[in-house]
Amino acid sequence: MSNQLYSTVKQSKAAFSDQFEPLLRASGRASIEELVEQYLNGEPDAVAFWQDALEPLRSAIELYLQETAGLVD
16 A cells, blocks of 8 residues: 555554665665555556555545634634
């Protein structure tokens, strides 16, 4: 899943570090396609991959809008 890193950090910061550091090391020499396939278990050409990657942001925006709905006219 594309939000695999996000989910991992919410569960365990140590597990996130173990997963994120190799991705960062490889980012200087690998293409985005290679990084997505190898470290995120995704298909970079798939629309579903990017929709899934945006889901945590979408959820955060929805929560923000709900929490602030009555504050602005």
